[in-house]
Amino acid sequence: MSAEYYYDASGDINYKKKTAGKIEKSVKRLLIIAAVILAAQLIWLFGISPFIPFSTVEVHGFSPLNRAEVLTLAGIDENSSFFSTNAKAVQEVLSSHILVESALVMKRFPDRLSVFLNPRTASALVLTNVNSRQVPLFLDRHGVFYKIGDLFSTESLNLPVLSGIENPQLGMRFPAALVPLAENLSQMAVTSPELLSAISEIRIEPKAFDGYELVLFPVHSSIRVRVDSNLTEETLRYMMLILNVFKNDIQQPQEIDFRSGMGTYKIKEQS
Secondary structure, eight states: OOOOOOOOHHHHHHHHHHHHHHHHHHHHHHHHHHHHHHHHHHIIIIIIGGGSBOSEEEEEOBTTBOHHHHHHHHTOOTTOBTTTOOHHHHHHHHHTSTTEEEEEEEEETTTEEEEEEEEOOEEEEEEEEETTEEEEEEEETTSBEEEEOOTTSHHHHTSOEEEOOSSOOTTOBOOGGGHHHHHHHHHHHHHOHHHHTTEEEEEEEEOSSSSEEEEEEETTOSOEEEEESOOOHHHHHHHHHHHHHTTTOSSOOSEEEOTTSSOEEOOOOOO
8 A cells, every 4th residue: 555645835835935024024124223223323413413512623823823812713612513603704704813814714514623824924024113112014915014023033134124105004005006016025035035135125115196116225235226116036136237237336326227127327427
């Protein structure tokens, strides 16, 4: 008598369905958990952290404006945050300080702030009286008188002295026609400091009708040199060349005129 065996496929199918159902439920749970975590992170990142005070505030300033002074001037305190701080407004406030040439304020989401300040640098100085004492007033390349300094400091000794400016004051600006002079002096202080050090004084004289011209007083010569208001490195080199020609001459002109581009002069005959 032979035995007969039957295979019930329905049980295997039910088992597979149950297993697939469990996996599907596990995946759903994981997706729900991941979605909750992601939502919490997004709420923290965009809804909470930007309102929390800055965790990092970088200040790249200069002396005499230290970190505390910069932050006070900018209105940044321990409660300032990404959303409460207007970077453009802070930048404008810092740029308005007389010692600051330019300012850059950057917010980095969600809680970082960086401040970069560039100081004004002197291209020349004028001598003015403060409390019955003669002191140097520094001029920057934009034509702004921005700082009162020490007459005997290294910074003062290495700068050309401007004269002929009526009643210079802190915060005063050069006339627009003379701003190129300040720019040229600033550039030559970097490229040809030896030329500027050969001049003891630059006197600014207004023309009869319009504009200005300059009278230069060399350090090692008694001969004045008259040029137009656009003082350049080329003019100074030409001036030094001509002055060297008269170095050992007994008869010397009082003044050499370079306004036409050529050095012209008159020598007074001895009586």
